[in-house]
Amino acid sequence: MSKEKQILQLLHEGYSQRRIASTLRVSRNTVAKVAKAASEHSISKDVLETLEDTELNHMLFPEEALIPTLVTPDFAYIHKELLKSGVTLKLLWQEYVDTCRDTGKPPYGYSQYCKLYQDYVAQYKLTMHIQHKPGDKLMVDWAGTSLPLYDKVTGNNCKVYLFVATLPFSMYCYAQACRTMKEEDWINAHTSMYEFFGGVTRILTPDNLKVGIVSNKKYEDPVVNRSYQELADHYHTALLPARVLAPRDKAAVEGSVGNLTSHIIARLRNRKFFDIHSMNKAIRRELERFNDAPFQKKDGSRHSVFLEEKLPFLQPLPRYPYEFAQWKSATVQLNYHIAIDFQNYSVPYEYVRKKVDVRYTKNSIEVYYKGNRICSHKRLYGRRGQYSTLPEHMPVNHQLYSEWDKARFLKWASGIGEATYMVIRKIFDSYRIEEQAYKGCLSLFKLADKYTPERLECACKAALERIPSPRYKNIRLILESGNDQVSKSSGQSFSKPVSDESYALVRGASYYGGGSHEE
Secondary structure: OOHHHHHHHHHHOOOOHHHHHHHHOOOHHHHHHHHHHHHHHOOOHHHHHHOOHHHHHHHHOHHHHHOOOOOOOOHHHHHHHOOOOOOOHHHHHHHHHHHHHHHOOOOOOHHHHHHHHHHHHHHHOOHHHHHOOOOOEEEEEEOOOOEEEEOOOOOOEEEEEEEEEEEOOOOEEEEEEEOOOOHHHHHHHHHHHHHHHOOEOOEEEOOOOOOOEEEOOOOOOOEEOHHHHHHHHHOOOEEOOOOOOOHHHHHHHHHHHHHHHHHHHOOOOOOOOOOHHHHHHHHHHHHHHHHHOEOOOOOOEHHHHHHHHHHHHOEOOOOOOOOOOEEEEEEOOOOOEEEEOOEEEEOOHHHOOOEEEEEEOOOEEEEEEOOEEEEEEEOOOOOOOOEEOOHHHOOHHHHHHHOOOHHHHHHHHHHHOHHHHHHHHHHHHOOOOHHHHHHHHHHHHHHHHHHOHHHHHHHHHHHHHHOOOOOHHHHHHHHHHOHHHHHHHHOOOOOOOOOHHHHOOOOOHHHHOOOOOOO
Protein backbone atom coordinates (compact mmCIF):
# COMPACT_ATOMS: atom_id res chain seq x y z
CA MET A 1 0.00 0.00 0.00
CA SER A 2 1.32 3.43 -0.97
CA LYS A 3 2.08 6.13 1.57
CA GLU A 4 -0.60 8.37 0.02
CA LYS A 5 -3.34 5.80 0.64
CA GLN A 6 -2.21 5.21 4.22
CA ILE A 7 -2.19 8.97 4.90
CA LEU A 8 -5.76 9.39 3.58
CA GLN A 9 -7.04 6.43 5.62
CA LEU A 10 -5.61 7.92 8.82
CA LEU A 11 -7.06 11.34 7.98
CA HIS A 12 -10.53 9.78 7.61
CA GLU A 13 -10.05 8.13 11.03
CA GLY A 14 -9.47 11.56 12.58
CA TYR A 15 -5.67 11.47 13.12
CA SER A 16 -3.86 14.80 13.15
CA GLN A 17 -1.23 15.51 10.52
CA ARG A 18 1.52 15.60 13.15
CA ARG A 19 0.50 12.16 14.47
CA ILE A 20 0.27 10.70 10.94
CA ALA A 21 3.76 11.95 10.13
CA SER A 22 5.09 10.35 13.32
CA THR A 23 3.23 7.06 12.76
CA LEU A 24 4.21 6.57 9.10
CA ARG A 25 7.67 8.09 9.55
CA VAL A 26 7.20 10.67 6.77
CA SER A 27 7.64 14.42 6.81
CA ARG A 28 4.79 16.71 7.86
CA ASN A 29 5.09 18.49 4.51
CA THR A 30 4.30 15.22 2.72
CA VAL A 31 1.19 14.69 4.88
CA ALA A 32 0.07 18.27 4.27
CA LYS A 33 0.60 17.90 0.52
CA VAL A 34 -1.54 14.73 0.34
CA ALA A 35 -4.26 16.24 2.57
CA LYS A 36 -4.46 19.32 0.36
CA ALA A 37 -4.70 17.29 -2.85
CA ALA A 38 -7.42 15.07 -1.34
CA SER A 39 -9.53 18.07 -0.34
CA GLU A 40 -9.23 19.54 -3.85
CA HIS A 41 -10.39 16.31 -5.53
CA SER A 42 -12.98 15.28 -2.89
CA ILE A 43 -11.96 11.65 -2.44
CA SER A 44 -14.35 9.92 -0.06
CA LYS A 45 -13.49 6.94 2.17
CA ASP A 46 -15.54 4.52 0.05
CA VAL A 47 -13.89 5.64 -3.19
CA LEU A 48 -10.48 5.44 -1.55
CA GLU A 49 -10.91 1.69 -0.82
CA THR A 50 -11.64 0.89 -4.47
CA LEU A 51 -8.69 2.78 -5.99
CA GLU A 52 -5.39 1.18 -6.90
CA ASP A 53 -2.18 2.92 -5.81
CA THR A 54 -1.37 4.10 -9.33
CA GLU A 55 -4.91 5.43 -9.91
CA LEU A 56 -4.87 7.25 -6.57
CA ASN A 57 -1.53 8.85 -7.40
CA HIS A 58 -2.82 10.06 -10.78
CA MET A 59 -6.01 11.42 -9.17
CA LEU A 60 -4.14 13.31 -6.46
CA PHE A 61 -1.32 14.60 -8.66
CA PRO A 62 -2.51 14.67 -12.28
CA GLU A 63 0.29 17.08 -13.25
CA GLU A 64 2.90 14.36 -12.57
CA ALA A 65 1.38 12.18 -15.28
CA LEU A 66 2.47 14.80 -17.80
CA ILE A 67 6.14 14.29 -16.87
CA PRO A 68 7.77 11.91 -19.41
CA THR A 69 8.75 8.50 -18.07
CA LEU A 70 12.50 7.87 -17.73
CA VAL A 71 13.93 4.92 -19.67
CA THR A 72 14.70 1.94 -17.44
CA PRO A 73 18.22 0.55 -18.12
CA ASP A 74 18.68 -3.07 -19.19
CA PHE A 75 20.36 -4.36 -16.02
CA ALA A 76 20.95 -7.88 -17.33
CA TYR A 77 22.89 -6.39 -20.26
CA ILE A 78 24.85 -4.13 -17.88
CA HIS A 79 25.79 -7.09 -15.69
CA LYS A 80 27.04 -9.08 -18.66
CA GLU A 81 29.04 -6.21 -20.16
CA LEU A 82 30.76 -5.43 -16.87
CA LEU A 83 32.45 -8.83 -17.02
CA LYS A 84 34.47 -7.68 -20.03
CA SER A 85 37.90 -6.17 -19.51
CA GLY A 86 37.96 -2.36 -19.41
CA VAL A 87 34.15 -1.91 -19.27
CA THR A 88 32.93 0.40 -16.48
CA LEU A 89 29.56 1.68 -15.27
CA LYS A 90 30.50 5.16 -16.47
CA LEU A 91 31.04 3.91 -20.01
CA LEU A 92 27.77 1.94 -20.05
CA TRP A 93 25.87 4.95 -18.68
CA GLN A 94 27.25 7.16 -21.48
CA GLU A 95 26.12 4.60 -24.06
CA TYR A 96 22.71 4.44 -22.34
CA VAL A 97 22.36 8.27 -22.52
CA ASP A 98 23.24 8.28 -26.23
CA THR A 99 20.58 5.64 -26.93
CA CYS A 100 17.93 7.60 -25.02
CA ARG A 101 18.73 10.79 -26.94
CA ASP A 102 18.37 8.96 -30.25
CA THR A 103 14.87 7.80 -29.26
CA GLY A 104 13.91 11.16 -27.77
CA LYS A 105 13.33 9.80 -24.27
CA PRO A 106 14.84 11.16 -21.01
CA PRO A 107 17.61 9.08 -19.32
CA TYR A 108 18.48 8.67 -15.66
CA GLY A 109 21.41 10.64 -14.28
CA TYR A 110 24.62 8.79 -13.53
CA SER A 111 24.15 8.60 -9.74
CA GLN A 112 20.58 7.29 -10.07
CA TYR A 113 21.72 4.88 -12.78
CA CYS A 114 24.33 3.41 -10.40
CA LYS A 115 21.80 3.27 -7.54
CA LEU A 116 19.29 1.34 -9.64
CA TYR A 117 21.99 -1.08 -10.72
CA GLN A 118 23.12 -1.65 -7.12
CA ASP A 119 19.50 -2.42 -6.20
CA TYR A 120 19.38 -4.95 -9.02
CA VAL A 121 22.61 -6.53 -7.80
CA ALA A 122 21.32 -6.78 -4.23
CA GLN A 123 18.01 -8.27 -5.41
CA TYR A 124 19.64 -11.09 -7.40
CA LYS A 125 22.71 -11.51 -5.15
CA LEU A 126 25.16 -10.99 -8.00
CA THR A 127 27.85 -9.12 -6.02
CA MET A 128 30.57 -11.75 -6.49
CA HIS A 129 30.22 -11.90 -10.27
CA ILE A 130 30.10 -8.15 -10.68
CA GLN A 131 33.30 -7.46 -8.77
CA HIS A 132 35.51 -9.86 -10.74
CA LYS A 133 36.54 -10.02 -14.37
CA PRO A 134 38.58 -12.62 -16.25
CA GLY A 135 42.30 -12.16 -15.61
CA ASP A 136 41.69 -9.39 -13.11
CA LYS A 137 42.17 -10.76 -9.57
CA LEU A 138 43.84 -13.61 -7.72
CA MET A 139 43.15 -14.17 -4.00
CA VAL A 140 45.47 -16.04 -1.62
CA ASP A 141 45.28 -17.13 2.02
CA TRP A 142 46.18 -19.87 4.52
CA ALA A 143 43.63 -22.52 5.47
CA GLY A 144 42.77 -22.52 9.14
CA THR A 145 43.00 -26.31 9.46
CA SER A 146 46.46 -27.90 9.42
CA LEU A 147 47.67 -31.34 8.29
CA PRO A 148 49.92 -33.73 10.28
CA LEU A 149 53.33 -34.74 8.90
CA TYR A 150 54.93 -37.75 10.60
CA ASP A 151 58.55 -38.61 11.39
CA LYS A 152 59.60 -42.06 10.10
CA VAL A 153 61.84 -42.79 13.07
CA THR A 154 60.02 -41.44 16.10
CA GLY A 155 56.47 -41.52 14.78
CA ASN A 156 55.85 -38.00 16.11
CA ASN A 157 53.98 -35.55 13.95
CA CYS A 158 54.21 -31.83 13.28
CA LYS A 159 51.77 -29.41 11.70
CA VAL A 160 51.95 -28.36 8.08
CA TYR A 161 49.79 -25.62 6.63
CA LEU A 162 47.66 -25.43 3.49
CA PHE A 163 48.24 -22.49 1.15
CA VAL A 164 45.14 -21.75 -0.96
CA ALA A 165 44.69 -19.52 -4.03
CA THR A 166 41.52 -18.81 -6.01
CA LEU A 167 40.72 -17.09 -9.30
CA PRO A 168 37.34 -15.56 -8.35
CA PHE A 169 35.84 -15.35 -11.84
CA SER A 170 36.08 -19.11 -12.50
CA MET A 171 36.62 -20.18 -8.84
CA TYR A 172 39.56 -22.28 -10.11
CA CYS A 173 41.73 -23.18 -7.10
CA TYR A 174 45.28 -24.07 -6.18
CA ALA A 175 46.48 -25.65 -2.93
CA GLN A 176 49.88 -26.62 -1.53
CA ALA A 177 51.15 -27.88 1.83
CA CYS A 178 53.95 -25.85 3.44
CA ARG A 179 56.06 -26.70 6.48
CA THR A 180 55.69 -23.23 7.98
CA MET A 181 53.85 -19.96 7.46
CA LYS A 182 57.15 -18.10 7.27
CA GLU A 183 58.23 -15.77 4.51
CA GLU A 184 60.21 -18.29 2.45
CA ASP A 185 57.37 -20.83 2.28
CA TRP A 186 54.89 -18.04 1.53
CA ILE A 187 56.94 -16.72 -1.40
CA ASN A 188 57.78 -20.18 -2.79
CA ALA A 189 54.09 -21.15 -2.66
CA HIS A 190 53.28 -18.12 -4.84
CA THR A 191 55.93 -19.14 -7.37
CA SER A 192 54.47 -22.67 -7.61
CA MET A 193 50.96 -21.18 -7.82
CA TYR A 194 51.83 -19.06 -10.86
CA GLU A 195 53.38 -22.08 -12.57
CA PHE A 196 50.17 -24.04 -11.89
CA PHE A 197 47.90 -21.35 -13.36
CA GLY A 198 50.22 -20.72 -16.30
CA GLY A 199 49.73 -16.95 -16.14
CA VAL A 200 49.44 -13.85 -13.95
CA THR A 201 46.44 -11.70 -13.01
CA ARG A 202 46.40 -7.92 -12.91
CA ILE A 203 45.81 -7.80 -9.13
CA LEU A 204 46.97 -10.04 -6.27
CA THR A 205 44.83 -9.85 -3.12
CA PRO A 206 46.30 -11.35 0.08
CA ASP A 207 45.13 -11.12 3.66
CA ASN A 208 46.99 -8.84 6.08
CA LEU A 209 49.46 -11.43 7.37
CA LYS A 210 52.87 -10.05 8.36
CA VAL A 211 54.91 -12.14 5.89
CA GLY A 212 53.12 -10.24 3.12
CA ILE A 213 51.67 -6.97 4.41
CA VAL A 214 53.52 -5.12 7.17
CA SER A 215 50.83 -2.48 7.72
CA ASN A 216 47.45 -1.67 6.14
CA LYS A 217 45.89 1.38 7.78
CA LYS A 218 42.52 2.76 6.72
CA TYR A 219 43.63 6.08 5.27
CA GLU A 220 47.17 5.18 4.19
CA ASP A 221 48.77 3.10 1.48
CA PRO A 222 49.63 -0.43 2.65
CA VAL A 223 53.24 -1.15 3.63
CA VAL A 224 54.32 -4.32 1.85
CA ASN A 225 57.05 -6.75 2.88
CA ARG A 226 60.11 -6.07 0.70
CA SER A 227 60.47 -9.62 -0.64
CA TYR A 228 56.73 -9.82 -1.34
CA GLN A 229 56.86 -6.56 -3.29
CA GLU A 230 59.79 -7.92 -5.31
CA LEU A 231 57.72 -10.97 -6.21
CA ALA A 232 54.85 -8.74 -7.36
CA ASP A 233 57.23 -6.63 -9.46
CA HIS A 234 58.81 -9.73 -10.98
CA TYR A 235 55.41 -11.04 -12.12
CA HIS A 236 54.11 -7.56 -13.11
CA THR A 237 51.10 -7.72 -10.80
CA ALA A 238 49.73 -5.17 -8.32
CA LEU A 239 49.31 -5.96 -4.62
CA LEU A 240 45.91 -4.88 -3.31
CA PRO A 241 45.44 -6.41 0.17
CA ALA A 242 42.00 -6.90 1.65
CA ARG A 243 40.83 -4.35 4.17
CA VAL A 244 41.42 -5.22 7.80
CA LEU A 245 38.48 -7.19 9.22
CA ALA A 246 36.75 -7.19 5.82
CA PRO A 247 36.60 -10.83 4.65
CA ARG A 248 34.19 -9.92 1.84
CA ASP A 249 37.13 -8.32 0.02
CA LYS A 250 38.46 -11.84 -0.53
CA ALA A 251 35.20 -13.77 -0.31
CA ALA A 252 36.20 -16.12 -3.13
CA VAL A 253 39.24 -17.51 -1.35
CA GLU A 254 37.41 -17.56 2.00
CA GLY A 255 34.77 -19.82 0.44
CA SER A 256 37.41 -21.95 -1.27
CA VAL A 257 39.23 -22.46 2.04
CA GLY A 258 36.10 -24.01 3.49
CA ASN A 259 35.45 -26.15 0.42
CA LEU A 260 39.03 -27.36 0.17
CA THR A 261 39.13 -28.10 3.89
CA SER A 262 36.26 -30.55 3.47
CA HIS A 263 37.35 -31.86 0.08
CA ILE A 264 41.11 -32.25 0.62
CA ILE A 265 41.96 -32.19 4.33
CA ALA A 266 38.97 -34.30 5.33
CA ARG A 267 39.66 -36.86 2.57
CA LEU A 268 43.30 -37.20 3.64
CA ARG A 269 42.63 -37.32 7.39
CA ASN A 270 43.20 -41.10 7.66
CA ARG A 271 46.42 -41.18 5.63
CA LYS A 272 49.92 -40.84 7.09
CA PHE A 273 52.53 -38.82 5.22
CA PHE A 274 56.23 -38.91 6.04
CA ASP A 275 57.51 -36.27 3.61
CA ILE A 276 56.08 -33.06 2.25
CA HIS A 277 56.49 -34.08 -1.42
CA SER A 278 54.26 -37.17 -1.19
CA MET A 279 51.70 -35.09 0.72
CA ASN A 280 51.62 -32.47 -2.02
CA LYS A 281 51.21 -35.17 -4.68
CA ALA A 282 48.13 -36.45 -2.86
CA ILE A 283 46.83 -32.89 -2.44
CA ARG A 284 47.31 -32.26 -6.18
CA ARG A 285 45.23 -35.33 -7.08
CA GLU A 286 42.40 -34.23 -4.79
CA LEU A 287 42.69 -30.69 -6.11
CA GLU A 288 42.23 -31.88 -9.70
CA ARG A 289 39.11 -33.79 -8.66
CA PHE A 290 37.79 -30.66 -6.94
CA ASN A 291 38.41 -28.40 -9.95
CA ASP A 292 36.94 -30.92 -12.41
CA ALA A 293 33.72 -31.45 -10.42
CA PRO A 294 30.73 -29.99 -12.36
CA PHE A 295 28.90 -26.94 -11.03
CA GLN A 296 25.49 -27.57 -9.49
CA LYS A 297 23.68 -24.51 -10.83
CA LYS A 298 25.41 -23.86 -14.15
CA ASP A 299 27.18 -25.66 -16.94
CA GLY A 300 30.83 -26.71 -16.82
CA SER A 301 33.34 -26.93 -13.99
CA ARG A 302 35.97 -24.69 -12.44
CA HIS A 303 38.56 -26.15 -14.78
CA SER A 304 36.49 -25.77 -17.94
CA VAL A 305 35.53 -22.16 -17.14
CA PHE A 306 39.19 -21.40 -16.41
CA LEU A 307 40.35 -22.83 -19.76
CA GLU A 308 37.60 -21.22 -21.82
CA GLU A 309 37.11 -17.82 -20.21
CA LYS A 310 39.93 -17.11 -17.75
CA LEU A 311 43.19 -18.39 -19.23
CA PRO A 312 43.08 -16.20 -22.39
CA PHE A 313 42.96 -13.07 -20.20
CA LEU A 314 45.94 -13.94 -17.97
CA GLN A 315 49.23 -12.12 -18.47
CA PRO A 316 52.13 -14.35 -19.59
CA LEU A 317 54.63 -15.64 -17.05
CA PRO A 318 58.11 -14.06 -16.99
CA ARG A 319 60.95 -15.98 -18.59
CA TYR A 320 62.34 -17.15 -15.25
CA PRO A 321 60.45 -17.86 -12.01
CA TYR A 322 61.05 -15.61 -9.03
CA GLU A 323 63.83 -16.73 -6.69
CA PHE A 324 63.13 -16.07 -3.03
CA ALA A 325 65.32 -13.30 -1.66
CA GLN A 326 65.84 -11.97 1.84
CA TRP A 327 67.07 -8.55 2.92
CA LYS A 328 69.16 -7.45 5.86
CA SER A 329 71.31 -4.49 6.84
CA ALA A 330 75.03 -4.87 7.53
CA THR A 331 77.98 -2.64 8.39
CA VAL A 332 81.11 -2.99 6.27
CA GLN A 333 83.95 -4.00 8.60
CA LEU A 334 87.50 -2.63 8.57
CA ASN A 335 88.60 -5.61 6.45
CA TYR A 336 86.02 -4.41 3.82
CA HIS A 337 83.87 -7.54 4.27
CA ILE A 338 80.34 -8.23 5.48
CA ALA A 339 79.12 -11.46 7.10
CA ILE A 340 76.02 -13.36 5.96
CA ASP A 341 75.24 -16.70 7.66
CA PHE A 342 78.82 -16.91 9.00
CA GLN A 343 80.37 -16.45 5.53
CA ASN A 344 82.30 -13.32 4.49
CA TYR A 345 81.89 -11.31 1.29
CA SER A 346 84.00 -8.37 0.15
CA VAL A 347 82.70 -4.87 -0.53
CA PRO A 348 84.67 -2.03 -2.21
CA TYR A 349 86.96 -0.67 0.51
CA GLU A 350 85.55 2.87 0.07
CA TYR A 351 82.42 1.68 1.93
CA VAL A 352 84.23 0.67 5.13
CA ARG A 353 82.04 1.50 8.19
CA LYS A 354 79.06 2.27 5.94
CA LYS A 355 75.67 0.62 6.43
CA VAL A 356 74.61 -1.35 3.36
CA ASP A 357 71.53 -3.38 2.38
CA VAL A 358 72.15 -7.00 1.48
CA ARG A 359 69.83 -9.03 -0.75
CA TYR A 360 70.64 -12.72 -0.62
CA THR A 361 69.07 -15.68 -2.42
CA LYS A 362 69.92 -19.37 -2.51
CA ASN A 363 72.63 -18.74 -5.11
CA SER A 364 73.78 -15.12 -4.90
CA ILE A 365 74.61 -12.19 -2.62
CA GLU A 366 73.93 -8.59 -3.75
CA VAL A 367 75.03 -5.51 -1.81
CA TYR A 368 73.26 -2.14 -2.16
CA TYR A 369 74.21 1.29 -0.88
CA LYS A 370 71.49 3.96 -0.98
CA GLY A 371 69.55 1.94 -3.53
CA ASN A 372 72.49 1.33 -5.89
CA ARG A 373 74.03 -2.11 -6.26
CA ILE A 374 77.74 -1.93 -5.55
CA CYS A 375 78.77 -5.60 -5.83
CA SER A 376 77.57 -9.19 -6.02
CA HIS A 377 78.96 -12.62 -5.07
CA LYS A 378 78.13 -16.26 -5.55
CA ARG A 379 76.83 -17.52 -2.21
CA LEU A 380 79.20 -19.66 -0.14
CA TYR A 381 78.23 -22.91 1.59
CA GLY A 382 80.09 -25.43 3.72
CA ARG A 383 82.39 -24.69 6.63
CA ARG A 384 81.96 -21.41 8.44
CA GLY A 385 84.30 -18.47 8.05
CA GLN A 386 85.01 -18.72 4.31
CA TYR A 387 85.88 -15.58 2.34
CA SER A 388 84.77 -14.45 -1.10
CA THR A 389 87.10 -11.56 -1.94
CA LEU A 390 87.28 -9.73 -5.26
CA PRO A 391 90.66 -8.05 -5.99
CA GLU A 392 89.03 -4.86 -7.26
CA HIS A 393 87.45 -4.35 -3.82
CA MET A 394 90.85 -4.12 -2.13
CA PRO A 395 93.19 -1.13 -1.70
CA VAL A 396 96.07 -1.13 -4.21
CA ASN A 397 98.66 -2.18 -1.65
CA HIS A 398 96.50 -5.15 -0.64
CA GLN A 399 95.88 -6.21 -4.22
CA LEU A 400 99.59 -6.84 -4.84
CA TYR A 401 99.64 -9.57 -2.22
CA SER A 402 96.23 -11.03 -2.87
CA GLU A 403 96.80 -11.69 -6.57
CA TRP A 404 99.94 -13.84 -6.16
CA ASP A 405 100.89 -17.21 -4.74
CA LYS A 406 103.90 -19.55 -5.24
CA ALA A 407 102.41 -21.31 -8.27
CA ARG A 408 101.70 -18.04 -10.02
CA PHE A 409 105.15 -16.60 -9.32
CA LEU A 410 106.79 -19.73 -10.69
CA LYS A 411 104.56 -19.68 -13.76
CA TRP A 412 105.46 -16.05 -14.40
CA ALA A 413 109.19 -16.77 -13.93
CA SER A 414 109.14 -19.76 -16.32
CA GLY A 415 107.70 -17.47 -18.98
CA ILE A 416 110.86 -15.31 -18.80
CA GLY A 417 113.46 -18.02 -18.67
CA GLU A 418 115.06 -20.91 -16.83
CA ALA A 419 117.43 -18.75 -14.79
CA THR A 420 114.61 -16.52 -13.52
CA TYR A 421 112.59 -19.61 -12.63
CA MET A 422 115.55 -20.98 -10.60
CA VAL A 423 116.03 -17.67 -8.74
CA ILE A 424 112.33 -17.55 -7.77
CA ARG A 425 112.46 -21.20 -6.74
CA LYS A 426 115.51 -20.59 -4.51
CA ILE A 427 113.87 -17.55 -2.94
CA PHE A 428 110.83 -19.62 -1.90
CA ASP A 429 113.06 -22.44 -0.64
CA SER A 430 114.98 -20.05 1.61
CA TYR A 431 111.91 -19.07 3.70
CA ARG A 432 110.00 -21.12 6.22
CA ILE A 433 106.55 -19.96 5.04
CA GLU A 434 105.48 -19.04 1.52
CA GLU A 435 104.18 -15.55 2.27
CA GLN A 436 107.64 -14.36 3.42
CA ALA A 437 108.95 -14.71 -0.15
CA TYR A 438 106.21 -12.61 -1.77
CA LYS A 439 107.91 -9.26 -1.22
CA GLY A 440 111.19 -10.28 -2.89
CA CYS A 441 109.37 -11.95 -5.81
CA LEU A 442 107.20 -8.87 -6.36
CA SER A 443 110.35 -6.75 -6.39
CA LEU A 444 111.80 -8.94 -9.15
CA PHE A 445 108.51 -8.51 -10.99
CA LYS A 446 109.09 -4.72 -10.91
CA LEU A 447 112.66 -5.18 -12.30
CA ALA A 448 111.22 -6.92 -15.36
CA ASP A 449 109.01 -3.89 -15.98
CA LYS A 450 111.94 -1.50 -15.57
CA TYR A 451 114.77 -3.35 -17.41
CA THR A 452 112.82 -5.76 -19.72
CA PRO A 453 112.43 -9.51 -19.12
CA GLU A 454 115.44 -10.32 -21.34
CA ARG A 455 117.86 -8.34 -19.19
CA LEU A 456 116.34 -9.83 -16.03
CA GLU A 457 116.99 -13.35 -17.37
CA CYS A 458 120.64 -12.48 -18.12
CA ALA A 459 121.08 -10.95 -14.65
CA CYS A 460 119.58 -14.04 -12.99
CA LYS A 461 121.90 -16.29 -15.01
CA ALA A 462 124.94 -14.25 -13.99
CA ALA A 463 123.87 -14.24 -10.35
CA LEU A 464 123.39 -18.02 -10.29
CA GLU A 465 126.94 -18.56 -11.57
CA ARG A 466 128.49 -16.81 -8.55
CA ILE A 467 125.87 -16.93 -5.73
CA PRO A 468 124.16 -20.09 -4.41
CA SER A 469 120.93 -18.28 -3.44
CA PRO A 470 120.74 -14.86 -5.11
CA ARG A 471 118.28 -12.27 -3.80
CA TYR A 472 116.60 -9.21 -5.20
CA LYS A 473 119.45 -6.88 -4.19
CA ASN A 474 122.10 -8.97 -6.01
CA ILE A 475 120.15 -8.93 -9.25
CA ARG A 476 119.31 -5.23 -8.97
CA LEU A 477 123.02 -4.34 -8.62
CA ILE A 478 123.85 -6.39 -11.70
CA LEU A 479 121.20 -4.58 -13.72
CA GLU A 480 122.18 -1.14 -12.43
CA SER A 481 125.88 -1.71 -13.27
CA GLY A 482 125.06 -3.17 -16.69
CA ASN A 483 127.09 -6.33 -16.01
CA ASP A 484 124.28 -8.46 -17.44
CA GLN A 485 124.91 -6.85 -20.87
CA VAL A 486 128.72 -7.22 -20.61
CA SER A 487 128.35 -10.90 -19.78
CA LYS A 488 125.96 -11.40 -22.68
CA SER A 489 128.29 -9.68 -25.25
CA SER A 490 131.49 -11.47 -24.13
CA GLY A 491 129.86 -14.82 -23.61
CA GLN A 492 131.99 -15.27 -20.42
CA SER A 493 131.04 -15.54 -16.82
CA PHE A 494 131.99 -13.09 -14.11
CA SER A 495 135.53 -13.36 -12.70
CA LYS A 496 134.38 -12.08 -9.35
CA PRO A 497 131.37 -13.04 -7.33
CA VAL A 498 128.60 -10.50 -7.21
CA SER A 499 127.90 -9.90 -3.60
CA ASP A 500 127.83 -7.19 -1.04
CA GLU A 501 131.47 -7.90 -0.15
CA SER A 502 132.57 -7.14 -3.73
CA TYR A 503 131.85 -3.48 -3.12
CA ALA A 504 133.18 -3.16 0.49
CA LEU A 505 135.65 -0.36 1.35
CA VAL A 506 138.44 -1.14 3.87
CA ARG A 507 139.48 1.89 5.92
CA GLY A 508 143.01 2.18 7.34
CA ALA A 509 144.17 2.95 10.93
CA SER A 510 144.71 6.58 10.05
CA TYR A 511 140.95 6.96 9.39
CA TYR A 512 140.27 6.14 13.02
CA GLY A 513 142.99 8.49 14.39
CA GLY A 514 145.83 5.99 14.74
CA GLY A 515 149.31 6.36 13.32
CA SER A 516 151.11 4.23 10.82
CA HIS A 517 152.75 1.04 12.01
CA GLU A 518 155.38 1.15 9.33
CA GLU A 519 158.90 2.20 10.22
